[in-house]
Amino acid sequence: MLTLHENARISRRQLLSIGSLALGGLSLSSLLAAKASGATGSANDKSVIFIFQQGGPPQFETYDPKPNAPSDIRTVTGITQTTIPGVQFGDTLGRLARHADKLTIVRSFQTDNGGHNIRPLVGPESLNTNIGAIAARVLGSTHPTTGMPRNALLLPQSVCSDVAAGQGRGDLSATPAVGSNYAPFTPGGPGPLMRDLRLNLAPDHFADRRALLEQMDALSRQLGRDTQVQSADQYQRQAAEVLLSGRVAEALDLSREDPRLVSAYDTARYVASHNWSQVARGRQGMYTGQAKSLGKSLLLARRLCEAGCAFVTVHADYAGVWDFHADGNNLNVADGMEAVGRSFDHAVAAFIDDIEARGLQDRIMLVACGEMGRTPRINPRGGRDHWGKLAPLLIYGGNAARGRVVGQSTRDGGEPSGTPYNGRHLISTILHHLWDVPQVRLQPAFASVYRLAEVNPIPIG
């Protein structure tokens, strides 16, 4: 049999006929899933968790502190040595520094954007469509066996009921390029799929209806083993099971986790120590909301990925928690790192501990960045302003190299020196992790989204 490349025992012909086959419910998504899981078992689907650091985190106080730069440039915090020889972080990220030998840090990343929006998660580089929706267009809107939506969005209210309502900086659920059935599933939020997943009838009423349906669906039996009819039967049964069993609901239920693990993730302890009411965002409860929710969101994200979700956006849903201008609205850099950086450091480090313990590091990739970086020069009030030419980017897992620094910045931390990478490269990196790119290329139906994977990925391998 002719194969496309040596690892894929799927012929082009098979691939092209999948649309019409649907044999026993076989769809491209399940085929790709089957392939993805070929090596190590059935639950081996790939996932990406994207922490979007709204507001624009500073590169200096995170992964590129520039200890030898003049004091109006270099990090305002202390500096800590990481477990990668010769590589230092800002000392707010002390826990991550100890995990640096598992991380890929990109020091030559830029978003080419100096305004508040949600690029590259949703922007021109993503066809103005949530990256998870792009991924799900190929993978299918739900996991073929668990029913878990492939694309999810976690906001603070997904895990906490007592947090302030958000005010995002763009439509995180935008799907103009692929249509609304790939829009992210937002636990605790609105959305048609979310509504459809929650059984909207009393269970005994639903059971009555199914019994009646069973009696009425005689033609289905007469049509015998027809592949299309069988596939419909199978999905109909599965949908009823998902509604009754609540496999998806189970994944959403944090009380099923070991309380010690929940507590290890929990970042709520960073709330009480400060009162940030001197700035508007603090009064609006945004820093508190992020601290209360971020750890649990990451834990929930992991649970969703285990149940078959392919892309989870974790977003504080608060405009500019990382926007450290030091003005009436925002904290200065030093306080900002305390308010936001501490919980970020804790949550990501706890996540890495957990993922390593579970051996999921090849399956799940974590990406963290914001819509931009911040100015090299500290402003007179102790803040840093918007900066589009360099932004911090962290990647962990999914076969990203462990303990690698990709690229470097100029001496003032203002621009990449050498090859720059931007949102397009990042999106391609994500899609290469989630898709079998050569197979996707052969599907004409995916032509419009495939080209996002044609850009070179960031060399993280």
Next chain:
Amino acid sequence: MSRSILAALMSFVAVAPTLAGDPALRSLRIDTGRTKDGSLQLVGPNSWQQIVVMGETTDGKLRDLTRTAKLSASPENIVDIKSGGWIIPRGDGQTTLTATIAGKTASIKIHVAQMAAPPAVSFSNQVVPTLTKFGCNGGGCHGKSGGQKHFALSLFGFEPGEDFEYLVKEARGGRRILYSAPDSSLLLLKATGAMAHSGGARIDANSPHYRLLRGWIAQGTPGDSTKAPTVTRIEASPRSRTLDFAEEQQLLVVAHLSDGSTMDVTGLAQFEVNDRDVCEVATTGIVSAGRRAGAAAVMVRCQTHVDVVEIVVPLGKTIAKLPAATNFVDDLVFKKLKQLGLPPSELADDATYLRRVTIDIAGRLPTLEETKTFLADKDAHRHEKLVDRLLASPEYAYYFAGKWGAVLRNRRKDPKDETAPTFAFHKWIKTSLEMNKPFDHFAREILTATGKYTDTPPAVWYREVREVSALVEDSAQLFLGQRMVCARCHHHPYEKWSQEDYYGLAAFFTRLEVKDPPPPKKAKGAKDAPAKQMLEVLHKPGQAQAQNPRTRLNVAPTGLGGAVLKIAAEDDPRVKFVDWMTRPDNPYFARTLANRYWKHFLGRGLVEPEDDMRITNPPTNPELLDALAKHIVDTKFDLKQLIRTICTSTTYRLSAIPNAHNEDDRQNYSRFLPRRLFAEVLLDSVDDVTGSRTAFKGLPAGTRAIQLPDNQFDNYFLNVFGRPDSSSACECERSNDSSLVQWLHLLNSPDLQAKISKGRAAQLVKDKRSHQEKLNELYLLAYSRPIRAEESQKLQAYLERSANVQRAYEDVIWSLLNTKEFSFNH
């Protein structure tokens, strides 16, 4: 021959002298595909020959006995006989090869020459195909851009010149090729796995292929001289073959060279079958029939050349009686069914036919009135009259305008964009269908559209299809059924098309200017932004030509497989393209249309997918495709007549319910293939049954989903049920596959529940008629048939048992909508 006996024979290779249980053998022959006057030439140690021993039994059946007959050569020292019938030359001279089985013999003479002074191994005709055969130059290995582990080859060996550079010139001084010790060349050590190779051991060191590569190195890695003969075509044999279940057939592949000589390339060719339930094919070219009756095509490739062998595995049942044929469609479908011994299902009843054809032509369920009238009609011509009525209805034009609008990429980039252009194009398509514009005129008006879109609405096609590559690829896929995209960058791996062909088509679209600037920004302080400049398509006079990026030479406009055209600078080359395309003898245009419409109505294209009509993807019923294409040309591209012919055929009227034999058939139209209603039709049907209409933002109330002018009206239901995005010319964007999310929605959506309870259920509760009458009406609405007595009794009991009648009616309607009888066209 029974399967067990065949299996037993195969396990005793070359010793079974008789064919127990089989009719006696009448004759025996040895095939090579290139024997001349009873004799075969083998020149030099790097030649070989696959032979096939064919027997014919007294009942006229053919049997491949290659692996069971005893093979011998006399004298013995001229050739070696390898298992499976592979003949390798050993010494100069002449020998007679004889096959013996069941008392019959056959023989051919073999001449071997130049063993001591071998001719040069051909790089292009032998070395490169060997690398292709073993996957070395595949897209996942050394053939990918940049190669693998510092060793690059051209993809599938389509550029032998480049491969020679990589293998010989770049490797000079390295260990890849060692002239002093050919067996120690990395090329061979890696290929055999003797040295660590991530691609694994691919070539056996004792194989003729190894001997060939080694021989080429030992000769000093000769390249191809400019005078070296090239392969002009390959020919696979037998051309077609009927096999019993589990029977085998060795194929032969012969290459014809430019100097008139031939060579056996069976061992260098690649084989692939298009329906692996019908038969499988091994890398050796042995086809084995599977467990399912049907026809399959074996694609044979050797570098840029392709050929196809047709394999038929009949079910072999006697067909007691066939329904009466209505037209030529039935003659040709039934001919195939008789050939396969595959009895068709019975005719569907009138109610099923009414629902089926109304959905397929008008994209909706029949109304109560239509159903009652048709079921009472006893006119012998009621089916034809129904089809005519539907074709005259406005819904026909709407439904097919949606189908064409999607592949013509009539879309807004953003749902917020202005609707005027897509609405104009949609209206033009719909009007064209309504007035039954001949399809060649329809295609011409799109492909030659010139001017502002307000005057020439099909100019809107050029908004999405603007780059020359998009124009080539979309027009070829839409109107010629050819997917050209591979040939943009390299020779098409499954077709005869090269980059020269691609850029020959591209040249037609090089004198085109599309003006569509972005909308101007509103000036500060101004009330409104200035008006957007109108989309306009213009012809720029000048020489039409496109550069082939590989040869860097300009190519003149050339139709696929056609003559190079001379086009005056002032003429629009697109007109010449359409002239070529719509000629009655064009081999692609009418066939593509025939196949596309056949798929729409019968659920499976004669070629599948319907817009990928490669020569290596042959039709399941070529005669039928030819006849439909001729019918289209004869009727001057009359679309309504095409639909009439298909929908009034007996074939289209067959039941979807299988009989004892045709349940597995999905390719010969022995039964109607049930399929889920397309998204828009399903939504409209849900609305019709529940008595509530979905609202679409910005469109008048009451607008049906099939009337939507483009696909950018966001609607969760339509998206979930596979509405296309109109972002490519591929019909595959539209899907009627099932998914979990669809059923979650049908089973559990609050929106649907609201439609059920507020609409039809509330109405039925107030309705004074008996449950029996109301239930019958629901069945007529949803299924276009009266309710059966036992169904009515059960449901009446359910309604009467229930304390809450409204809720009980909601349950019944919910159940109706969730049956496959509702969501499927059957």
